[in-house]
Amino acid sequence: MHFFIVLLYITASFFSYTLAKDHDVAVGDNAALSFNPSSLTDVENGDTVTFHFISGNHTLTQSTFDEPCKYKEGGVDSGYQDVQNVGGGSRLHYTITVNDASTPLWFFCAQTAHCTRGMVFAVNPTTDKPFSEFQATAKGITPGSEENPAYTPTVNSTDSAVINSGATSAVMSMTRSWLALGLAVVNLLLPLMMRHLSSFPLDDDLIQLVLCHLPDFSSLRSATLSCQAIYRVWRAYPVQIEYAVAANAVGCALPQALRLARYELSTDGGNADDAYPENDGPVRMTSREVNFMTTMSENVRQLEDIFSRRHKCRRLSTSQLTYDESRRFRQGVYRILVFCRLYGVNDRLHRELSEDWDDEAVDEAREQRYMFLKQYSTVALHEIHMVAQFLQQLYHSLNEVSDPDIGVTMDEFGEFALACGPLAYLKCYQDHSLDAFTEYGECIDEFPTHNWDMFAGYLRNPLKRIMDARKAVLKDDDWTVILDSVPDDAQATCDKCHAVKGFDLYDESNYDNLWISAAMDKTALPGAFKGNLRRHNTEGALIAHYFFSSRFSYAEFLQEMFAYSSPLPPAQKEQQSTSSGSMSLEEWADALDDDAGNLNSTPAAPPSTSTAGSTELSRASTAGPWDGITTSNALCADCIKAFVVEFLPQWWVDRRRRGGAAIPDEKCWYGWNCRTMTHKPLHANKLNHFCKPSRGEGA
Structure with a gap:
């Protein structure tokens, strides 16, 4: 009985393997702005399409038939696949699975001007919605005109032939007779059993999926060293797998974390504000970058825990933020870290602390901050602003329980503290003291008084200037910029005096946080x-x-x-x-x-x-x-x-x-x-x- 169950399982596995086909598409082959083939027909349910990025920097972005060059909300988007930065002769790959073959799929390259030059792709176009018309719309040419003659889509004929042949043989073998089925099973049984005995009993795409869900690089290393089949899959898709594992280990703001890592680890003095853009797709990373991001992510996680306790749930010491809330918060933290890396209190500024800055130097520094922040969207600037507000809240709370000897007003010192960066706030919070800020400014006693102008309105002034130009308003208490909604606890009252205290209430769940109260x-x-x-x-x-x-x-x-x-x-x-x-x-x-x-x-x-x-x-x-x-x-x-x-x-x-x-x-x-x-x-x-x-x- 068990033998026949195993036999049927192997037979079903074989037919599903035969009927599900992977189609290969070359992107940017011969440095051309094209997908090759430009469309696929006869793709069946369960089939996969693997896009091999050969040259240039392209994307696979889903659109619609009527708007070929506009991203379809919720659709596929590979992000930029920058082949020139991969190195080592490796190629980038991106795979999609077709779940509904009856519905055509439309794609384009989102790189500037590529779509309007005809770099589009389709899966299962129909006679009512032919690929030629889709491509013509992308180019802005009227379908059927002389500039756009009739077009016969290029089909992956080899793959289609394999699919049709496999499907036909399967149906025929199932319908002729039980004898034919038995013979087919016998013919298949031996090689399949040999395969399962001599290799890993999972297909490559499943192995890749498992590897992409590993929590950290230690797990990835252990997995790749455990089996040749797993190692082979990792070697075939190293960039995608390592990027996915990095996202699991670092968190939901990997592009921003990677940008910070590249600034911090740069050896060529890369201080230009556009030296390392935020890459939203799989890119090759060095081991030093991965190690830096892993360490930094722990610090950012601790800041998120503090934020969650002060603005989401005071009773729990670990973050209760949702995925989207965490992403917004961490994006803001990493972007402030990059900002402070370029224009804050760092090694270069330490050497200049005792110098006498003239008005021209101060104005130049302010303009550089403005130009750097200007690159971000309005939404991103709101996130940066609210994270800065959270950091300043910590500063004012610490100021109530600490008495630093700084010789300037606390408002002036607060701007300097922000220039020290988020990690300084974290250390001060952990030490219950503002001493970390004074450590950042070792030469603060030698600092000329008028040089404090360098930090006046350090982050707020350029933000306000940009938002005023965009006719947007910065609100200091709009926590919905980070949170999906304001928790009910924000309006909670004291059980004794009945005053609204919000998150500044304490019970047995958070007595350990009472130190922050003067x-x-x-x-x-x-x-x-x-x-x-x-x-x-x-x-x-x-x-x-x-x-x-x-x-x-x-x-x-x-x-x-x-x-x-x-x-x-x-x-x-x-x-x-x-x-x-x-x-x-x-x-x-x-x-x-x-x-x-x-x-x-x-x-x-x-x-x-x-x-x-x-x-x-x-x-x-x-x-x-x-x-x-x-x-x-x-x-x-x-x-x-x-x-x-x-x-x-x-x-x-x-x-x-x-x-x-x-x-x-x-x-x-x-x-x-x-x-x-x-x-x-x-x-x-x-x-x-x-x-x-x-x-x-x-x-």
């Missing part, structure tokens, strides 16, 4: 302790060490803090009211306010709410403004700060006692306002100062 900068948290507690003679240093430590975790800290916002369950409340150790620090401090006893006597200390080594947090048992707020609530940084300020003293005492510290139960009258605890260790260690004052302003 209100919750960890270096400022010791100052959130009430009164003089941060200056406590013994505890002050421990407080600073906890928050300044590289091991400090916002998530761990706030998980502990928000335990104080939840009221105790009824059973624990009842136990608390009857137990000697039930009163919290805050409740006891409040009780002191009502104490009418002798003010000169030390109040009796309450029983400890948390003994040394205890793992329980003491929590208020009465209702308060923070009851019910948990780590799942989305809060703004200011509300989180207000909560932290309220419960910091109580949290610190509990934390220290859980660690085994002997925090005294007896409390100082002046509580956290006591000044004596800041300079007298004996007093600081004898009494508990992490409590509300019961009298005076402190002594």
Whole structure:
């Protein structure tokens, strides 16, 4: 039974292989502006057409019969196949599969003036829509005129003959008799089995497809070294396969990444703005270019992760952008990188930082920036502008938590920062500091003051000049330039103060991002302790060490803090009211306010709410403004700060006692306002100062 199943499978595979044919078309043969043959007829469903680009720089671009030289939206487009840049005697190939042979297909070369000179191609033209009329329309000649005599399409007669012969023999062998079929199977079985035993059991086009979907060049190398059949396919189509793998490894902005790589790796001083155009099709790449793009793509991916968290989904640390959103963002990043490579802070500019630039030099630099950006479409310029806005947002956020010593206004320095390029922003973000920008400008102290004019309006001014000429408007907050739509989270409100904070809200999913907020900068948290507690003679240093430590975790800290916002369950409340150790620090401090006893006597200390080594947090048992707020609530940084300020003293005492510290139960009258605890260790260690004052302003 299994033998006959295998037999039928092999027979079906043979017939499908026989009936599906590949047709070869030469593009630019003998340096002519032509496809040879110029059209194919009798192409069947499943057939493939392989275009071999012989010379020049041509495209295979799909059009329509009525508009031969206009790209059909959503149609085939090979991109420019620049043979002269391939090198090594290799040729470029491009293959299409015909899925609906009943519908004619029309193509042209999109290179300037090639189509109007008759460089067009057709698959299965009909008598109603002949190739001669299609070509005449492309040339702008009236069909049937003397300038356009009757034309007989050139047909790949050899391929057609093979197709017809294979189809006829297949049908005849299937219809004559079962005996004839059996004989045919026997005749086919042995060579096919030998083929499957001696070579890779996949056709070349399937192998090529698999290779084109490999994720990186390590996988490609492993695959090509594993089997001669795979290696042979790679050697036949190296440019297409390597370009496809590069697109998988680098991402959806490969043409822009390749342009940057060629500028960065150029050895001939190629600084002209048109030295390395963006190529939208398979082109040969060097191993150095591939390695550079692979490394750079990781940096761009990290920038995209940050952008996604600040403008798409704050709860997830990895990019949630769609393919198109990612493409727009990455295109903008790579184009700014190229712009900064040519006209930003680089090695050449470093050597000139201390020179005195005159007005003529500044004007020349501004004109060069303008001319470079002018080459891009309006859509591309909008993408560049919004990526620059995102980078400037990072700069202003970093400015709130960093204090660089630069000697100029932050607005002036912001323009200089943009000239340093996107990677400088990434490093600053990762380091939580603006130091990377000052490293880029090593000679910034020697920089003549008026030379800052070189960076004034570094990117914005040329963009505005171009867009004004095109009657387009630059909007600083139009994130739909990058995103398909504005997420609902952009208008989200704080669960506590109900103010619209958008992506500047925090919960347990993104506490790690709180460092970007000045209100919750960890270096400022010791100052959130009430009164003089941060200056406590013994505890002050421990407080600073906890928050300044590289091991400090916002998530761990706030998980502990928000335990104080939840009221105790009824059973624990009842136990608390009857137990000697039930009163919290805050409740006891409040009780002191009502104490009418002798003010000169030390109040009796309450029983400890948390003994040394205890793992329980003491929590208020009465209702308060923070009851019910948990780590799942989305809060703004200011509300989180207000909560932290309220419960910091109580949290610190509990934390220290859980660690085994002997925090005294007896409390100082002046509580956290006591000044004596800041300079007298004996007093600081004898009494508990992490409590509300019961009298005076402190002594």
